[in-house]
Amino acid sequence: MFAVTLADDAELRPLEPWQAAEFAAHAERVRRDVIDFIPWARTVVDEASARDFLQRYADKQVRDEGRLYGIWVDGVLEGGTVFRTFDAAQGVCEAGVWLGTGVRGRGLVTTAVRHMIDWAFGVRGMARVEWYCDPRNTASAAVAKRLGMTCEGVHRDAFVLDGERSDEQVWAVLAREWRA
Template sequence: MLSTPLAEGAELTTLEPWQAAELTAFTDRNRAHLEPWLPWAHDVTDEAGARRFLQAYADKQARDAGRMFAIRLHGELVGGMIYRLFDTAEGSCELGAWLAPEAQGRGLVTEASRRMIEWAVDVRGLSRVEWLVDPANKASIAVARRLGMSHEGTLRSRFEMAGKRRDLEVWSLLSHEWREARGS
């Protein structure tokens, strides 16, 4: 399996449609933790829904418009990362992440995000990486800060989820900021 090490026993790997049963089981175990923040957690309620969700990202990857990855700890699916949007013509992408409660506090999302930023900026030549987050999601905002992102503002009442209008904070990192932070 293709993978990138993140920490001792942790890796970033592919997450593909054939792994729908695994994503379904993960979502079922973590639904209460995921649903406040992730619209897809409301839709992945069975293997068919998980397969549709994963296939949508496989199709995005085929168009070079997005990608999805698993975060694994000792081989077990404990979270994931996405390029929700990936636009080489505009030179920008949007990262997203999720993690099971028992895997938090290990720096896995931060390290996985660094690897994804490195690939987007250094390999693919993108100029801008975005991180959109509900203002109440303090853990996700902390990741954006650790990555050196700047808070650009808040999109008020940006979307509806579970019958409630939600705001989204926009955080970003520009390629020159990424390079300067790494000293290259």
């Protein structure tokens, strides 16, 4: 297992099916903080559903189609990052994040995603890292901007959450921009 230090008290580590009980407890703690924008906040309601969610990402990783990481602060799971999609053949992936309100404002997400982007471009040779967010999620858009991403536009009515359609902002950074 590996861990990437994000701060003196925080680290980024893989989030895997064997951690289902911990993830279920985390989901319960942060549900109100993330439910407006994070689909799993509605579906991860117990250890079994947490294990199913984590297993889907473990299966994606085996197929080289996605990855899931947790952010631990003082040993407590407080958030996470994800390559929701990862298409090595096309050189395009999508990064995503969530974080409980109690540890926001410390740069943990920005630092974690910076490590992910470095890996995607430097190790995996990706050409483009994308970031999708609801335009109302100004905190998410702010992270994309801090990472040097460009807002490329809005997909109207492109995302369904709890039966409601919403718009999606599309942000991206290209490998040549990241290296510069």
